Amino acid sequence: MPFFFHALAFFCLFCATVLSAALVRRMIRLAIMDHPVHRSAHATPTPKGGGIGVMVAFGLFFPLMQLLTGQPVLSLSCLLTACALVLLCSVSWLDDLYQWPPTIKLAAQTAAACMVVGGGISLSWPTPLAGAILSGLWLIFMTNATNFMDGLNGLIAGCLSCAAVALAFVAPAFGVPELQWPSLLLACCLLGFLPFNFPHARIFMGDVGSQGCGLLAGTAVLYIASHTTQPGGWLLGPALLFPLIYDVVFTLIRRCCAGHPLLRAHRGHLYQILHRSHVPVPVVSALEWCMTLWGGAIASLVVPTANIWASAGGLALLMLPQLAWTAFAVARTRTHPVGRW
Template sequence: MMPMFLSDPVLAVFCLLCAAFFAAGLVRVMINLAVLDHPGHRSAHENPTPKGGGVGVMAAFFLFFPLVQDITGHSVLRADVILTALATALLACVSWLDDLYQWPASIKFVAQCVAATMVVAGGTALPWPTPLIGAILSVLWLVFLTNAVNFMDGLNGLISGCLMIGNLLVAAMGLYFGVPDLIWPALLLAGCLCGFLPFNFPKARIFLGDVGSQGCGLLAGTAALYMTQHSTQPSGWLLGPALLFPLIFDVLFTLCRRKLAGYSLIQAHRGHLYQVLHRSGMNPVLITLCEWSFVCWGGLVAFLAAPFPPLEGAILAFVLLMLPQLGWLAFATVRTRRHPVGPW
């Protein structure tokens, strides 16, 4: 028999630790490489700061993923795994080149659509209402969520922390929701983000960049689709959207508000709630910690709603998820009246 100190779970945990340190090492390299993000009119930072920390996160994830899967007895030679990996690698590469050369938004959008289509072609897609409509909705979901994560990556530690906490919650509740296959990949991505986070929070020495935010966004959207397909709980499909709800709410509210105000939806801006609160003088660390707490609340809501029938579970979850977001919106409204920030 294999000694306990060489058992599969111990080896897998050791790989997670190695991935975190490897990601941290690559992040240090990217800091020294100094591909700078110069402050613009929508930036929260005032000084040029290196970007591309997501290179460390993505590289560590791809390097250790096959090893962790093999150690834990999960095959990587499956269509859904292979195409998801290729799609994420494609999007990460295009995003990194965009970080370097500032390509037109149309190129990034095409890359997002291609990557989303590859994921769905691998079989990770909504099974309803029909296979074709489910596939179309899945592509739209993946493109939207990839952009939502990218839009929300504008404050130290906000996105990397939210995604790290979300992945830890997926791993913690994987057995309860009937998706044990996601436990180790979620832990691995959380470990890679943990290697990056100390360089970005509370003070940013480097940013995640599009390479990290878009790559992680695609993986998060894919995991949510996988849970919808495979969860054994009646309302288990809620776990992904509930964990991501703070990001989804902020993006959808901002888009709707800007549309009603007659602003361009594709123009860069600082109108997201977290940006408005930061502009009002609120401590950025406190803003980030509040967003992290919303993700934890989403995990609790999904846990409570999971045993309910789909319709009842969705109604219960929506009401509970909206409560802190409406409070967050009311707080932003009151604060900006006391500390004017100009047009949202």
């Protein structure tokens, strides 16, 4: 890409960051409050809806970035993914305002997932139909997982920023250079929001941001898996999101084994347990960011070798910090009791 277009693309990244921050400021002044409940990490009412700044800035600058970098804008996959994002963010924002039943949110997530898969971003194995179903379930899972993990200042915005920057850095080596600029754009939009949410929250992202970002993250994972030129390149996306995936899956399994209702709201995620045991919020969030970068580094080291032993070793290295994280949470509950979890 010529230098002029590179410079213009970087200028657009800067503008997207500024626009995201400006819209977040506007949402703070709008003051649609999130009132704390028993499972909240905050103790005082705090504005929500900061994700609108992230999503609007991303949506406005994405077509321009695609044009500047020579990527398609009006392809079926781009158009349907954009429609899916608009639908999901609209329903999520209305849910932030009116607290709709979970069935409405699930219906919107399912419809958005079907749009993305219908646009051609899906797995082709073990069969095209099975791959499409698995892809839809994956998108619904990631949308909810990101929403579940958005309960602590800076955790989700920081993790996804780190994942996006790491993806932009390694995308050419994995045969998906077309993801470089969209990843940088999402990272910049999130960085426009992050100073207002970390270390002290002046505003929360809300469902509109967490679910929108979850859909984008899940879509990127599917795109990598279906377009990578590396034999084991599909591991990159799950490795970058592994801290989020592990916490959600571990919590669901633990609650199932304990006989707790899986659909009832709770505060039993590992990051919530550590916060309730008085580990400072910046420490919890920053360590989650580090584990995200660790996942990217492990995937980059393991994927080129592409054999079963390297994959097993990579999985072990991914699990190592998560197991240490779990052991730390259990140890903290023994010295700083948090009650039933």
